[in-house]
Amino acid sequence: MAQFRYLRYFTKRYPLTVTGAVIIFLVVMVSLAAPLVSPHNPYTLNLTDRLKPPGSIYLLGTDELGRDILSRIIYGARLSLLAGVGIVGIAGLFGIVIGSVSGLLGGKVDQAVMRLMDIMLAFPSLVLALALSAALGANFRNSILAIAIVKIPVYVRLVRGQALSIKERQFVKAAQTFGAPKVWIISRHIIPNCLAPVVVQATLGIGEAILIAATLSFIGLGAQPPAAEWGAMVSMGRIYLLDQWWYASFPGIAIFITVIGFNLFGDGVRDMLDPRFRN
Amino acid sequence: MEPLLKISDLHVGFLNYAGVARVLNGIDLELFPGEFLGLVGESGSGKSLTANAVLGLLPARSAVISKGSIMFEGKELIGRSEKEFQGLRGKKISMVFQEPMNALNPSYKIGKQMVEILKLHKGLSNKEAKAEAVRWLTQVHIQNPEKVVKEYPYELSGGMRQRVLLAMALSCGSQLLLADEPTTALDVTIQAQILRLMKETADQLGTSVLLITHDLAVVAQTCQRVAVMYCGNIVEIGPVTKVLHEPCHPYTKALLKALPNPDHSETELQSIPGSVPNLLTPPAGCRFHPRCDLVEKTCMELRPQLTTVSENHYVACWREEDHV
Amino acid sequence: MSQLLIVLLGVSLVTFLVSHVVPGDPARMLLGQRADAQTLENLRHVMGLDKPVWLQYFDYLGGLLQGDLGISIRSQRPVLSELLTYFPATIELTLFAMGFAVISGVGLGLLSAAYRDTPIDHGTRVLAILGVSTPLFWLGLMVLLLFYKHLGWLPGSGRLDSFINPPTQITGLYVLDSILTGDWVALKSSILHLVLPTICLGYIQLATIARLVRASMIEVLEQDYIKTALANGIPRYRIIYRHALRNALIPTVTLIGLTFGELLGGAILTETIFTWPGMGKYVVDSISFLDFPAIMGFTILVATIYVIINMVVDLLYPILDPQIKG
Numbered sequence: 001m002a003q004f005r006y007l008r009y010f011t012k013r014y015p016l017t018v019t020g021a022v023i024i025f026l027v028v029m030v031s032l033a034a035p036l037v038s039p040h041n042p043y044t045l046n047l048t049d050r051l052k053p054p055g056s057i058y059l060l061g062t063d064e065l066g067r068d069i070l071s072r073i074i075y076g077a078r079l080s081l082l083a084g085v086g087i088v089g090i091a092g093l094f095g096i097v098i099g100s101v102s103g104l105l106g107g108k109v110d111q112a113v114m115r116l117m118d119i120m121l122a123f124p125s126l127v128l129a130l131a132l133s134a135a136l137g138a139n140f141r142n143s144i145l146a147i148a149i150v151k152i153p154v155y156v157r158l159v160r161g162q163a164l165s166i167k168e169r170q171f172v173k174a175a176q177t178f179g180a181p182k183v184w185i186i187s188r189h190i191i192p193n194c195l196a197p198v199v200v201q202a203t204l205g206i207g208e209a210i211l212i213a214a215t216l217s218f219i220g221l222g223a224q225p226p227a228a229e230w231g232a233m234v235s236m237g238r239i240y241l242l243d244q245w246w247y248a249s250f251p252g253i254a255i256f257i258t259v260i261g262f263n264l265f266g267d268g269v270r271d272m273l274d275p276r277f278r279n
Numbered sequence: 280m281e282p283l284l285k286i287s288d289l290h291v292g293f294l295n296y297a298g299v300a301r302v303l304n305g306i307d308l309e310l311f312p313g314e315f316l317g318l319v320g321e322s323g324s325g326k327s328l329t330a331n332a333v334l335g336l337l338p339a340r341s342a343v344i345s346k347g348s349i350m351f352e353g354k355e356l357i358g359r360s361e362k363e364f365q366g367l368r369g370k371k372i373s374m375v376f377q378e379p380m381n382a383l384n385p386s387y388k389i390g391k392q393m394v395e396i397l398k399l400h401k402g403l404s405n406k407e408a409k410a411e412a413v414r415w416l417t418q419v420h421i422q423n424p425e426k427v428v429k430e431y432p433y434e435l436s437g438g439m440r441q442r443v444l445l446a447m448a449l450s451c452g453s454q455l456l457l458a459d460e461p462t463t464a465l466d467v468t469i470q471a472q473i474l475r476l477m478k479e480t481a482d483q484l485g486t487s488v489l490l491i492t493h494d495l496a497v498v499a500q501t502c503q504r505v506a507v508m509y510c511g512n513i514v515e516i517g518p519v520t521k522v523l524h525e526p527c528h529p530y531t532k533a534l535l536k537a538l539p540n541p542d543h544s545e546t547e548l549q550s551i552p553g554s555v556p557n558l559l560t561p562p563a564g565c566r567f568h569p570r571c572d573l574v575e576k577t578c579m580e581l582r583p584q585l586t587t588v589s590e591n592h593y594v595a596c597w598r599e600e601d602h603v
Numbered sequence: 604m605s606q607l608l609i610v611l612l613g614v615s616l617v618t619f620l621v622s623h624v625v626p627g628d629p630a631r632m633l634l635g636q637r638a639d640a641q642t643l644e645n646l647r648h649v650m651g652l653d654k655p656v657w658l659q660y661f662d663y664l665g666g667l668l669q670g671d672l673g674i675s676i677r678s679q680r681p682v683l684s685e686l687l688t689y690f691p692a693t694i695e696l697t698l699f700a701m702g703f704a705v706i707s708g709v710g711l712g713l714l715s716a717a718y719r720d721t722p723i724d725h726g727t728r729v730l731a732i733l734g735v736s737t738p739l740f741w742l743g744l745m746v747l748l749l750f751y752k753h754l755g756w757l758p759g760s761g762r763l764d765s766f767i768n769p770p771t772q773i774t775g776l777y778v779l780d781s782i783l784t785g786d787w788v789a790l791k792s793s794i795l796h797l798v799l800p801t802i803c804l805g806y807i808q809l810a811t812i813a814r815l816v817r818a819s820m821i822e823v824l825e826q827d828y829i830k831t832a833l834a835n836g837i838p839r840y841r842i843i844y845r846h847a848l849r850n851a852l853i854p855t856v857t858l859i860g861l862t863f864g865e866l867l868g869g870a871i872l873t874e875t876i877f878t879w880p881g882m883g884k885y886v887v888d889s890i891s892f893l894d895f896p897a898i899m900g901f902t903i904l905v906a907t908i909y910v911i912i913n914m915v916v917d918l919l920y921p922i923l924d925p926q927i928k929g
Contacts, residue, residue: 116613118610119610119614119616119617122610122613122614122906122909122910122913123617123864123902123905123909124864124865124867124868124906124909125868126865126868126869126871127902127905127906128617128621128902128906130898131618131621131898131902132621132625134890134895134898135625135626136625137626138890207735208735211738214738215740215872218872219740219871219887219890220887220890220891231738231740234738234744235740237744238876241747242747242748242752248741248744249744249745249748251741252738252740252741252745255738256736256741259736259737260733260736263735263736264732267732334834336830336833361839365836368833368835369835369836370836373834373835374834376831380827381826382828382830383828383831384831384832384846384850385828385850385924385925386849386925395837396835396836396837399835399837400836433925444831447831447835448835
């Protein structure tokens with residue numbers, strides 16, 4: 001009962017954050033229960049029911065191969081969540097390792113690393129992600145890898161900043177005077193202390209990651225047919241846009257809502273943890 | 280003589296998530312033409328707020344004037360429109376602030392900032408206003424005023440900026456200057472110069488000054504009268520010589536004891552025990568009673584009013600007769 | 604200036620890594636999976652891929668300095684000259700989107716700071732969250748559906764109506780060229796064609812700019828000099844547009860440089876959707892032909908423009924902020 005009251009207070013105090021959390025929860029549930037909740041098989045072709053408008057059998061219509069768009073959207077949630085979490089996970093992990101090593105070692109290594117990060121930031125992120133995933137080869141896994149690489153500098157800078165300030169704290173100085181090895185300092189002191197900001201940044205970054213992943217799929221560099229991926233679906237639907245509006249519209253709405261969920265939630269988490277951003 | 284500014288029974292509250300903080304709890308204050316009145320107290324006692332209330336600069340969304348009146352030149356200021364206040368500010372009543380570092384707009388030259396106000400309030404042409412700006416900089420003893428008008432604030436020292444701000448405040452002929460800790464952020468030597476300049480200029484122009492400070496030494500140097508504030512109340516008011524040499528309120532005494540005394544450098548500095556109370560739930564009766572040595576039952580129940588001790592010297596304390 | 608060269612050198616290093624090291628075998632990439640071993644070997648030699656990596660980089664850099672971005676697989680023409688034909692269209696679209704995003708973003712940010720915590724302010728907040736959450740490619744399609752198909756108000760593809768001749772080429776920006784040559788028919792048509800892509804491309808950046816302007820306005824409005832201005836009787840509207848705005852715009856200018864990069868990235872999608880014949884559409888078309896040199900050429904060109912724009916923004920700083928001059 002007490003928890004319920006707290007939840008109600010929370011909902012009232014942070015309505016947008018809670019909305020975000022609810023959206024994320026629903027998307028996660030739907031993607032986990034995809035085989036149970038989707039009315040049709042997302043990959044089964046049904047050439048007699050091609051490009052059917054939304055109706056009672058196919059709630060959101062069908063595509064040019066007669067596949068049920070709703071079912072494909074439901075399965076698509078899996079790929080988008082995987083992309084979002086995968087991208088910030090990989091970028092965050094590399095960011096933590098590179099950033100803490102760079103911050104702790106300082107000197108030439110640090111300078112070289114930071115220069116490289118600056119240069120990566122000299123590319124508009126979509127452009128670099130496009131070039132990288134084209135170089136790696138067009139598939140879903142590579143597109144995630146490419147976006148993750150492009151996002152690494154964000155986390156490196158964050159973690160390095162933290163590492164630099166933690167390095168000056170008494171307990172790290174003390175550990176150093178006792179001859180503690182660098183690996184130990186990094187794993188015992190620096191990583192635990194910069195985890196919170198990295199988590200906030202990652203939460204904020206998931207929405208954007210999902211968006212870029214869908215974008216790469218849209219231009220043909222991400223998930224390849226017949227994968228049920230939202231960006232790729234919009235891309236195919238584009239051909240039929242003017243006559244079969246539902247094909248491109250609904251997968252886009254799915255992206256839109258999911259990304260809003262993550263952005264609302266991420267914004268809220270940041271506001272709660274960082275008073276500087278409070279209004 | 281008619282007072283230039285007369286504040287009576289002023290109550291101001293601040294609304295926040297936890298309720299209403301009663302930050303001014305019935306202020307009575309009179310300021311006469313040409314007079315220098317000091318307003319002292321710890322930070323949070325409501326000194327600056329009083330000055331902001333006079334200029335209509337209380338934050339509109341959170342501050343509420345629940346009671347009282349502010350008369351300037353015999354006219355009520357409370358309830359005036361923003362537009363009417365704009366006509367008063369800088370023209371009849373001016374203010375200088377504590378932080379000269381950031382009180383001038385970093386993006387505009389000194390001259391431009393002075394000219395803007397002169398054109399606004401005195402309707403001068405650009406050319407006249409420029410000449411007037413230079414004249415005022417000379418008035419506040421700035422050397423090379425023609426050069427200074429062409430400079431940006433960051434090119435000036437703190438003392439210079441405070442001179443510029445003083446010139447700006449007085450340039451449109453204000454009768455009342457509200458000086459909110461004008462020298463706190465400056466070096467001691469510069470402090471003395473600025474105070475002397477303020478006194479000299481105000482005397483020359485016949486401007487009245489309300490000098491807000493937490494520094495009794497500053498008051499002793501410049502003011503004729505002083506009012507001591509504690510927690511939204513004025514607890515003692517009177518001529519500087521009286522209040523500083525024969526203080527009546529236990530709080531004033533404590534403040535004086537906390538002052539470093541150059542003659543007895545070996546004696547320990549005393550701080551006032553306890554801390555400023557929470558204004559959301561202020562103590563009943565005399566707001567100073569939790570920190571007072573002389574506290575008795577009445578102090579905890581009833582609020583003391585200002586009563587006469589000697590000529591022009593008033594104190595708000597139940598125990599005042601007992602220890603004078 | 605030397606800093607610019609260092610960054611550009613770094614950019615070339617990154618693009619070299621992406622184009623020569625990441626794919627493993629660029630020759631295989633050019634020839635495809637079915638090429639025979641001999642052809643592959645020959646091409647490797649011609650491309651210098653049998654040399655050490657650092658030598659390859661110098662060759663690559665030397666080529667770049669002479670404007671050699673490689674040969675397009677699709678057209679067999681130099682990538683640079685291909686890109687340059689599409690360049691003006693992209694710049695025209697980006698500039699318009701930039702103008703739209705900056706003007707309305709600053710305006711909205713200003714309004715929400717001046718009317719803080721009112722419906723206007725909440726409105727921009729919602730708009731900002733929607734802005735960063737909207738898939739640009741989908742937005743473009745929805746806009747086409749509504750304004751082109753259903754309402755029929757605006758054209759949905761290309762830079763001009765098909766029966767109108769482009770204005771005489773001077774800058775390559777149709778709006779500017781048609782003004783310069785007094786070609787009012789072309790002017791009207793090119794402006795109408797710009798409306799939808801401009802709004803789509805600019806909208807997403809607009810919200811970001813509005814939020815930043817709001818935040819920095821609110822910070823500036825709490826500064827002591829604003830109190831001084833208030834205490835001197837300066838009217839509120841004048842305080843906002845004269846005393847606060849200028850100081851609030853200083854941090855915003857940096858964002859505008861960054862926005863330009865985002866817009867160039869976004870142009871890839873907008874141009875594809877509105878069949879706008881610019882570099883973005885060119886690069887997406889190249890993807891389906893696996894035209895790798897074209898993709899990399901685009902990347903280098905965009906990065907170079909982006910770096911130069913940000914350098915220009917840095918140079919603009921002292922004009923806005925007198926303290927930097929000192």
